[in-house]
Amino acid sequence: MSKSKIRNDKTCLNCRYVVENRFCPNCGQENTDTRKTFHHLFIHFFEDLTHYENAFWRTIKNLLFKPSALTKEYLSGKRLSYLAPVRLYIFISFITFLLIAIFPSEINSPEKNLEKESTITTKNKSFQNTISQNDSLKKSQTASKEDGELIKFGYDSVEQLDSIQKNAPKSEKMSDFNYWINKKIQIVKEKNTQSEIIEKFISSFTHNLPKVLFVFMPIFAFFLWLFHNKKRWYYFDHGIFTLHYFSFLLLIFLVLFLINKGLSPFAELSLVSFIQIISNFIGIGWMIYYFFPAHHRFYGETRFISFIKSSLLFFINFILIIIIVSLFAIYTFINLH
Template structure:
């Protein structure tokens, strides 16, 4: 694959410096023709990233199978061997979410569910009611008949409760009055109560209540709301990960020697680790998709075993990378790694919850 046809002229179009060979010795720009075929846009993008000199593929291999190697090499000053960390993260992030947009990792479909489950339950309630009516129709009720009726009534109540629970989770139903917000089932009564008894959490409660009542008035099905919630959250995930990058690096900075390790160093570690997580998610999703195309139990079992290995490896990866980059004692590294892992997991869960809340407000 070529980077483009070279110019016959020896002056650099970027800085005017004399170009003896392929690249300008002053600014590094390639001395190629300014006009290229349309396909050059795509071929140049791929070639520029992979370089076909082993840099890109070597970066991926070390990222996946040698935890901490990229960070250590970069911090040692060897920065031409592998793809720069920022460029790597952006590229892996772009590829991951671009492929997810084309081939969603999950299919959410509630069509045909819920109502089919309720039919047998409703039929059972009708039969119980008929049995109670028939039992009471006897001219003379004996003690055993009373026990029988009481037993039927108990079963009837349990069945009605079960039916109510199933109705709540029926994704083909719209929002109804069974679900209330702070004890109110409409916007007017909620606003009236909120005005009389203001709360310090009104900045959260009021927008969510208004959104709920808005969706309720539109008659949107529960399944559609849940589906849109998943889709919106997924589209916001890249932003959430990008926002969390400096937070992750900050936790690393707090738990390590400030003189030996700068915040910049932790940022490099974070970029490599997040690039690995995205790549691992992409591979995991690809393997999961493979199970949709085969019904052979042995192959599916093998794929799921590989997926399990990837899950375990993802958890262990952080500890190995942390040990190799920061060169701390094994036990100390393990303790610090466990604390960091726990704190970041908790903090990221809070971020995911916040993401879900924002995604709910964005549903329309």
Template sequence: MSHGKLREEKNCLNCGHIVEEKFCPNCGQENTETRRPFHYLFTHFIEDLTHYDGQFWGSIKNLLFKPGKLTQTYLEGKRQRYVPPVKLYIFISFITFFLFSIFPPFNIDFNEGASSKELKQTKVFSDASAAVLQQKIDSLKSLPNMSHEDSVALQKVSAAMVDSAAMGNLAETFDMDKSLDADMKFLGYTHKKAYDSARVINPGMFDFIKKPVAHKFFELKEKGAKKGDILKNFALTSFHNLPKALFIYLPLFAFFLWIFHNKKRWWYFDHGVFTLHYFAFLLLNILLLYLLYKLSTMISSSFVNFLIYLLITALFIYNVVYFFLAHQRVYKTKGFRSFILGTALFMVNFFAFLFLLLGLGVISFLMIH
């Protein structure tokens, strides 16, 4: 925690209680000097979130390698050893999506190709056209003694050409550079008035969902929005809404745990703690998988890339196994019963999360401008 200079005065500035040592015995505030250097504003924020006295790194180590240990320890009442569940989840969520916002996991651009921006940044070439890319590949292959830098450049250009061609084929197949056709229909209707009239005559159970989606479709159609722009904005909006969707899903995940377990022994609070730790683990692993994938794109060695992809596969499997191990440890289930209960919970949450993603897609579509 903080290493600020202790005040000579022994009165607590927060509650006025006498402070014999470093912390006030009444309110717990540290009796240090209030005047600090400017960088303290930022270092104190990090310290308060992570507790760099070992609490944070101990929490991360147990979260990754000891499934269910953090939840078990917290429910036993030993709550000063590790970062509290809510703070841990918020911090990991913030770091994960902050890095994703800086280094997007995808780039949809049908005008210049999905990879041209990245290729410009690496300064391997300045033109993303297929002819220039092929010329660059041929020139690199013709080198009698190819250096390591040339090998890396060849790999990047080859990957760029594949990505650019794939994006170009997709754009050409679906006419992504064109606006929505005038005769394009939504649920059999080409205009908003015709759709609304039909709904008045023959209302449906799911009109509360279909109607706003239909109105948004006709609105984009009237504006002449291009298909590629719609898809790009939809993907970006969905990605920005994902943290909110995950946060909304937390109490639902805990609710399913509550349904499947003894109500007298396990309170909803207990399931909430398990949920926060499990989702913090998932976010941390998503970040690790993303970083490993980015690392594979920067390394030219096929053997090293094979090891990285092997590690990625192992992490995927571990993500699934982790839930069963953590569930067994926390809820003290054993044998075949533990497997059946864990499988039921896993499948219920899997389909519930798919339903949530569907709702996220609808909301993201409605938010397109």
């Protein structure tokens, strides 16, 4: 319940009904002052999301350790004792984005900047000492073929790449796609060290992974709908199950992120490194296993049928999420700078 002061005026600001107590008996609006400090605004936002402290912790406990319990309770009509599924997912996403943004990145540390400057200087000297552009072209590594054309990588600079593309014989010139890929890779390599590329990629991927999960949720619910009785289960039911399951995945992801970030300053200690490995193993293992008991308990099928269906669903969605994540990884690399 809000701790804001009750207005002296007994007229409801929403429906103009006479309010004798805290809440209007006609529309339910709380009869408190509408002008709030930032502190009150933040507290109200948090209280609105968590819907009282007991409900919040009860929801988190059931979400983590009782697969499908929240979904069954919600669909049975017990909705005031727990956070609503959409509100739960939004709240966990909000906390995830906030904490990931708060943690400082190691990419722009002074040591990294010195390493970057040193690497750029080395690359410039290497380019100046290049004997000839044709020799470098011959040393380029062949990665794959596309439409019968060799796709080459390993140039010393964007300038060299542009020069080769402009002056090389027509038969040796790259296609537009080949040239674009090489130029993008070369730009990223020149502006970043190898460790910076990895760190930036992981950082961007981590920041946007919750968005990928959000986009994938309707697809996940659709496959649940395909695999189960259409008369007994509505798409809405599968949607609630999906919201709770993905809230669980995001929450475990957040917990592992916090553990690894918190222990990273002490990672050189063997004991801390061992704790990180064990926590990651347990967390990822629980994320994978969780779906099977959740599916069995919610849909109420025999263990054998439930295992077959959940295995097929897990495999199908695993392939789809790999494809989506791979496309997202490519998109992330293309947008590195």
